[in-house]
Amino acid sequence: MAAPVRLLVVCLGNICRSPMGEGVLRARIEASPLRGRVLVDSAGTGDWHVGQPPDHRAIATAARHGVDIGHLRARQFRRLDAETFDWLLCADRDNLADVRARIDPALHQRATLLLEWSGVGEGDEVPDPYTGGTHEFEHSWSLLERAADGVVARLLASQGQWR
Structure with a gap:
């Protein structure tokens, strides 16, 4: 069996978008034929929240959709x-620029926008819900769900390349 595909979801603080993205991606992958063949993690470009759980609103949003991210x-x-993960899936253009500024230019092709890579929309971003309320978290969640479905479809379509 081939090595698993490794995906890293990246946002600013790793307490809202990226842990929600990690959670929904894991759930979709576990419910698909890709189970056990894709590893998912998340990180933030900033260091303000290192070691902390996701924002309580992110945890609540994920829980409303049957996904537990409270342990992250x-x-x-x-x-x-950039060397460990096959894809660095960034929530927005600022995250993408920060990631690319920190890695070897030879690895820049691994860093991309999550929504674009998943087929949701070219150049589209997951807005940061941190300063908003339930509506903003739900909006980000809905985009991340669509992205997760797109990621699964993309990986299933290309699985022959990594068998």
Whole structure:
């Protein structure tokens, strides 16, 4: 069996978008033929929340959709992540620019926008819900759900390349 595909979801603080993205991606992958063949993690470009659980609103949003992310803990993106993960799936353009600024230019092709890579929309971003309320978290969640479905479809379509 081939090595698993490794995906890293990246946002700013790793307490809202990226842990929600990690949670929904894991749930979709576990419910698909990709189970056990894809590893998912998340990180933030900033270090403010390292070691902390996701924002309570992110935990509540995920829980409303049947996904538990309360056990996750924030960590900061590291240069080594670009060598460890096959894809660095960034929530927005600022995250993408920060990631690319920290990694070897030869690995820039591994860093991309999550929504674009998943087929949701070219150049589209997951807005940061941190300063908002339930509506903003639900909006981000809905985009992350669509992205997760797109990621699963993309990986299933290309699985012959990594068998």
